[in-house]
Amino acid sequence: MPKVTVDGIEVEVPAGATVMQACEMAGKEIPRFCYHERLSIAGNCRMCLVEVSPGPPKPQASCALPAAEGQVITTTSEKVRKAREGVMEFLLINHPLDCPICDQGGECDLQDQAMAYGRGYSRFAENKRAVTEKYMGPLVKTVMTRCIHCTRCVRFAEEVAGVEEIGALFRGENMQITSYLEQAVTSEVSGNIIDLCPVGALTAKPTAFTARPWELTRTDTIDAMDAVGSNTVAHSRSGTVIRITPRVNDDVNEEWISDIARFGVDGLRERRLDRPWVRVDGRLREASWAAAFASIAARAEGVPGERVAALVGPMAALEEMVALRDLLTGLGASRIECRLDGSAVGEAPFADRSHWRFNTTLAGLEQADSILLVGSAIRHDAPLVMTRIRKAVRAGAELFVIGEERELGAPATFLGDDLSALAALPEAFLRAERPAALVESRNARAEVLAAVAALPLVREGWNGFNLLHTDASRVGALELGLVVPGGLSALAADPPELLFLLGVDEIDLAPFAGAFKVYLGSHGDRGAAAADVILPAAAWLEKPGTFVNMEGRVQRSLRAVFPPGDAREDWTILRALADRLGVRLPYDDLATLRRRIAHEWPQLGAEGLAPAPWVAPDVAGFGAPSGPTVRRSAGFYTATPILRASPTMAACVAEIVEGRKPQLLEAAA
Amino acid sequence: MSDFRDFRWTPENAREAERIIARYPKGREASAIMPLLWLAQNQMRDETGIAWLPLPVIEYVAAQIGMPKIRALEVATFYTMYNLKPIGRFHVQVCGTTPCWLRGSDEVFRACFDRGLKKGETTPDGLFTLSEVECLGACANAPVMQVNDDNYEDLSYETTLAVLDALAAGRTPKPGSQIGRTASCPEGGPTTLKELA
Ligand code: SF4
Ligand code: FES
Ligand code: FES
Numbered sequence: 001m002p003k004v005t006v007d008g009i010e011v012e013v014p015a016g017a018t019v020m021q022a023c024e025m026a027g028k029e030i031p032r033f034c035y036h037e038r039l040s041i042a043g044n045c046r047m048c049l050v051e052v053s054p055g056p057p058k059p060q061a062s063c064a065l066p067a068a069e070g071q072v073i074t075t076t077s078e079k080v081r082k083a084r085e086g087v088m089e090f091l092l093i094n095h096p097l098d099c100p101i102c103d104q105g106g107e108c109d110l111q112d113q114a115m116a117y118g119r120g121y122s123r124f125a126e127n128k129r130a131v132t133e134k135y136m137g138p139l140v141k142t143v144m145t146r147c148i149h150c151t152r153c154v155r156f157a158e159e160v161a162g163v164e165e166i167g168a169l170f171r172g173e174n175m176q177i178t179s180y181l182e183q184a185v186t187s188e189v190s191g192n193i194i195d196l197c198p199v200g201a202l203t204a205k206p207t208a209f210t211a212r213p214w215e216l217t218r219t220d221t222i223d224a225m226d227a228v229g230s231n232t233v234a235h236s237r238s239g240t241v242i243r244i245t246p247r248v249n250d251d252v253n254e255e256w257i258s259d260i261a262r263f264g265v266d267g268l269r270e271r272r273l274d275r276p277w278v279r280v281d282g283r284l285r286e287a288s289w290a291a292a293f294a295s296i297a298a299r300a301e302g303v304p305g306e307r308v309a310a311l312v313g314p315m316a317a318l319e320e321m322v323a324l325r326d327l328l329t330g331l332g333a334s335r336i337e338c339r340l341d342g343s344a345v346g347e348a349p350f351a352d353r354s355h356w357r358f359n360t361t362l363a364g365l366e367q368a369d370s371i372l373l374v375g376s377a378i379r380h381d382a383p384l385v386m387t388r389i390r391k392a393v394r395a396g397a398e399l400f401v402i403g404e405e406r407e408l409g410a411p412a413t414f415l416g417d418d419l420s421a422l423a424a425l426p427e428a429f430l431r432a433e434r435p436a437a438l439v440e441s442r443n444a445r446a447e448v449l450a451a452v453a454a455l456p457l458v459r460e461g462w463n464g465f466n467l468l469h470t471d472a473s474r475v476g477a478l479e480l481g482l483v484v485p486g487g488l489s490a491l492a493a494d495p496p497e498l499l500f501l502l503g504v505d506e507i508d509l510a511p512f513a514g515a516f517k518v519y520l521g522s523h524g525d526r527g528a529a530a531a532d533v534i535l536p537a538a539a540w541l542e543k544p545g546t547f548v549n550m551e552g553r554v555q556r557s558l559r560a561v562f563p564p565g566d567a568r569e570d571w572t573i574l575r576a577l578a579d580r581l582g583v584r585l586p587y588d589d590l591a592t593l594r595r596r597i598a599h600e601w602p603q604l605g606a607e608g609l610a611p612a613p614w615v616a617p618d619v620a621g622f623g624a625p626s627g628p629t630v631r632r633s634a635g636f637y638t639a640t641p642i643l644r645a646s647p648t649m650a651a652c653v654a655e656i657v658e659g660r661k662p663q664l665l666e667a668a669a
Numbered sequence: 670m671s672d673f674r675d676f677r678w679t680p681e682n683a684r685e686a687e688r689i690i691a692r693y694p695k696g697r698e699a700s701a702i703m704p705l706l707w708l709a710q711n712q713m714r715d716e717t718g719i720a721w722l723p724l725p726v727i728e729y730v731a732a733q734i735g736m737p738k739i740r741a742l743e744v745a746t747f748y749t750m751y752n753l754k755p756i757g758r759f760h761v762q763v764c765g766t767t768p769c770w771l772r773g774s775d776e777v778f779r780a781c782f783d784r785g786l787k788k789g790e791t792t793p794d795g796l797f798t799l800s801e802v803e804c805l806g807a808c809a810n811a812p813v814m815q816v817n818d819d820n821y822e823d824l825s826y827e828t829t830l831a832v833l834d835a836l837a838a839g840r841t842p843k844p845g846s847q848i849g850r851t852a853s854c855p856e857g858g859p860t861t862l863k864e865l866a
Contacts, residue, residue, distance in 0.1 A: 164737030164739055164740060165737075165739055166739065167739035167740060167742065167743045168743060169742060169743060169746040169747075170746045170747065171746070171747045179739075180738050180739040180742065181724075
């Protein structure tokens with residue numbers, strides 16, 4: 001471990017560290033544009049200059065220089081300051097300085113660093129360069145004259161997103177960053193280049209010119225669009241969430257989020273259920289809360305507990321699931337099902353917590369040296385798990401896939417779309433030291449789980465048995481035991497008379513045509529259309545909620561804005577409805593409800609990841625799985641009611657999925 | 670070959686391409702991009718009379734070595750030796766860097782202009798495209814211009830006109846020094862080491 005001196009402070013740095021990292025360890029801030037700790041080193045902006053001796057007498061780019069024993073580094077000398085000022089002057093030569101009309105203003109690295117190193121005047125009297133805007137798709141707006149050619153976006157696309165579609169064409173003064181032939185970037189995580197771009201060259205198209213960062217209220221939230229549980233910040237103004245950005249959490253999302261997590265939020269403003277509705281003579285009519293409750297109470301009268309059931313949708317938070325469970329218990333009912341995708345996990349012999357978790361953990365997946373996917377929809381199911389896999393593959397792991405052949409953005413060996421391949425896996429996987437299998441929830445039938453559990457995935461210090469969930473609610477629901485033996489099909493075979501739907505929109509409700517359906521949710525979508533009573537509820541950003549991600553990590557999301565109109569937080573609706581149905585739920589506020597949860601399920605009571613030691617399931621007696629994998633039926637940009645209501649997501653479907661360019665859209669309109 | 674989507678190597682070039690790719694270690698095939706693009710551009714010249722690289726040709730080369738299209742396009746746009754637009758039959762590249770400039774490259778350009786050539790453009794008859802380039806590496810024989818694969822050196826206004834006229838007339842003027850010296854030997858014969866000791 002080399003020892004270096006930074007401005008007189010001696011620090012010991014890990015082997016392989018750079019001079020920049022050494023400076024940071026000594027508490028010195030080094031300005032930078034191209035360097036990013038999660039991307040490869042480019043060393044092309046020269047903003048990070050420091051003096052290093054021994055070495056050449058000129059300042060050195062600290063981001064690309066390895067720290068070596070005995071170096072004396074100076075970060076504050078006159079020479080360093082002048083050098084950085086020179087770099088800044090060069091950068092600003094071709095920069096338009098159009099901060100007043102730039103969306104990056106207020107959160108721009110160039111603006112900030114120009115405050116520190118800008119000269120305040122220009123000696124450049126020639127014409128400035130101008131670069132045409134580049135079309136990159138419906139999410140990323142470009143103003144390429146502002147680009148300083150740091151190539152962060154290029155490196156992100158290649159290294160993290162796995163889509164080599166962005167590049168730097170031409171050279172020198174004529175260099176231009178563009179997507180190939182100006183096509184829409186086909187990545188599920190493309191929005192992150194907006195955060196990465198240190199200037200205003202890449203900004204968010206859907207929120208162009210809507211807000212300044214300093215006008216926005218920031219609330220820490222958890223993404224509920226998939227089961228990764230990405231840590232996010234909701235930026236709101238006057239009761240509206242304007243945008244969502246990631247929060248750094250190395251255990252979960254690092255500092256990325258998916259495009260649906262970032263841009264689906266404008267769906268919160270459309271097609272909202274903002275008052276109760278009751279079906280009268282076959283037609284839904286607006287109603288008051290009292291009338292809605294009264295019609296439920298009238299219908300529930302005399303229905304025995306075993307004829308009452310509930311389904312839990314993908315975005316439910318822990319609180320409302322517990323309230324729903326308590327309500328049903330009060331009615332003498334026990335049938336609540338969360339597995340709407342045919343997964344068998346949660347039922348014996350796969351009823352232990354370790355069976356439905358992502359046991360390697362998300363960060364731990366990077367340590368795997370061989371990875372098997374059962375089902376190939378991962379780029380849509382969990383884009384941020386795919387970025388972890390990409391990292392593992394870059395570090396040398398092999399990737400095997402059973403399922404339909406798709407472009408995964410990482411080299412993969414496809415073993416065919418037949419689950420019988422589980423019985424004949426390649427030696428490279430079976431003999432790996434740290435193998436990991438990721439079973440898509442929709443493919444987690446009992447035989448598949450049995451076959452995967454029989455693989456040599458678990459050993460001292462390593463558990464490679466992972467379930468890849470898509471629903472943010474799922475692991476929490478499984479921990480609460482919201483399963484019906486036999487699952488959805490058993491429920492359909494013996495349909496209830498009274499059915500509660502907690503944000504359920506993705507399944508065929510035909511088998512429950514005879515049931516009286518109470519829909520609790522935020523958007524007027526398929527579930528609401530089929531309902532007999534609609535109770536308008538808060539969407540995930542409109543309530544404090546606890547989400548358990550696919551690893552089993554408990555995370556709390558705060559309320560960013562209030563729900564519209566008469567909509568209320570789900571658990572309070574259930575609490576009030578219970579009263580009306582003669583069931584008393586023993587909590588009047590969130591804190592009491594959370595205490596109730598922590599009491600019965602201590603692992604869900606506190607934030608963080610409670611360990612779940614592996615319990616080997618008894619897999620005797622299961623036949624070998626065979627046949628094709630189950631395909632994901634939902635599109636990436638249209639998977640939930642919120643996304644379907646989002647104009648931005650509609651643009652994504654048109655321009656990314658269907659490949660139409662916006663001019664054509666205008667022409668067609 | 671209207672949109673060049675059916676571009677394929679000729680049998681000889683296919684072999685040459687294999688040979689080029691084999692120069693690089695396995696897994697590093699992308700290193701072959703530059704010579705392959707060059708080979709493709711020359712094949713275009715042989716097949717169509719115009720040495721340039723339409724997009725489908727660049728994509729064809731990229732696909733052969735498993736390189737993402739954008740990476741191949743980055744290379745093709747970076748180097749001036751690849752023509753991304755159709756050019757004339759003769760690509761006249763006149764060096765304007767300091768040594769050539771001091772030795773009279775302005776005169777060379779004047780000759781080109783007088784024959785109707787314009788920088789960055791192709792003459793209406795499709796014969797000549799004029800580019801100003803940086804040092805061609807033959808400064809000792811400045812001023813220099815390169816026409817396709819040949820260098821014409823020690824140029825003056827008159828000799829430049831002569832070269833252009835000969836090309837236009839379908840002849841191939843003798844490449845190299847236009848004042849008759851061999852390579853960069855001193856003008857008028859050796860000035861030193863004249864006798865064996
Ligand atoms: S667009 Fe932004 S991120 Fe990309 S190279 Fe330019 S300045 Fe860097
Ligand atoms: S940060 Fe070091 S060169 Fe850009
Ligand atoms: S300067 Fe013209 S050839 Fe070198």
